[in-house]
């Protein structure tokens with residue numbers, strides 16, 4: 001196994017591809033979310049300022065759709081790895097769904113926010129949120145009717161970057177699952193990891209934009225590749 005034999009600390013980056021087999025649309029694939037909406041309309045602060053109803057409705061629909069989907073074999077396998085892995089492990093997800101948690105994973109960081117969270121534009125507090133926002137409900141903290149989806153739009157700073165970079169510095173292995181590598185800073189983690197001397201692997205349906213940066217790249221469906229990879233990790 002050579003250089004792969006000394007692995008104790010793992011950082012796993014996940015993207016929309018890991019939830020695709022649960023029936024959640026990806027962004028950039030054919031039939032994906034960006035084919036139905038212009039990115040600049042629904043995923044920027046400017047788009048929200050221009051047409052809040054469109055944006056609130058877009059996220060209300062996606063939040064409601066969560067009740068109709070279930071975690072798949074890939075989420076389940078990562079939850080098992082999280083439970084059984086003795087070293088440090090962090091699942092950094094770009095996804096705003098809650099499927100990692102519903103599969104049972106606990107070491108999860110949502111760098112692009114969460115559908116089931118509300119961000120108050122008046123008091124800036126984040127609150128757990130399950131309901132629609134289109135009817136301008138009051139903030140649970142300050143009562144102002146000024147909630148927005150607690151998601152990270154283009155031009156906004158992703159959550160917990162310090163914690164992510166700390167985990168990368170301590171990592172022995174960085175694994176990227178189901179992401180196209182089109183959106184920064186997440187797309188840059190593989191290069192950051194390599195500069196830090198961390199081993200890197202990619203598991204994706206197709207070669208991603210940053211594929212050549214990885215020491216190893218495997219192509220296939222997450223529901224098949226991830227359980228196989230987890231078996232390998234736990235058998236080491």
Ligand code: BJW
Pocket residue numbers: 014015016017018020021026027028029032043094095096112151152153154155156157158177178179180181182183184185203204205206208220221222223
């Ligand atoms: C399967 C599969 C199966 C399918 N099995 N695999 C140059 C110009 C302008 C801006 C920039 C620039 N360079 C960098 C930037 C900044 C910008 C950016 O990256 N732009 C690029 C487009 C160039 N980034 C930002 O603005 C970020 N913030 C930032 O940089 O802050 C610093 C800063 C602040 C202020 C000023 C300046 C700098 C924020 C980015 C926020 C991204 N937000 C979104 C929306 C979140 C809410 C929501 O969900 O609606 O996050 S965009 C969207 O893309 C979402 C995703 O998390 C993200 C990544 O997408 P992902 O997960 O990779 O999905 P896909 O669809 O792209 O790929 C799916 C993959 O799965 C494919 O490869 C399939 O093949 C595969 N797949 N089925 C396995 N079954």
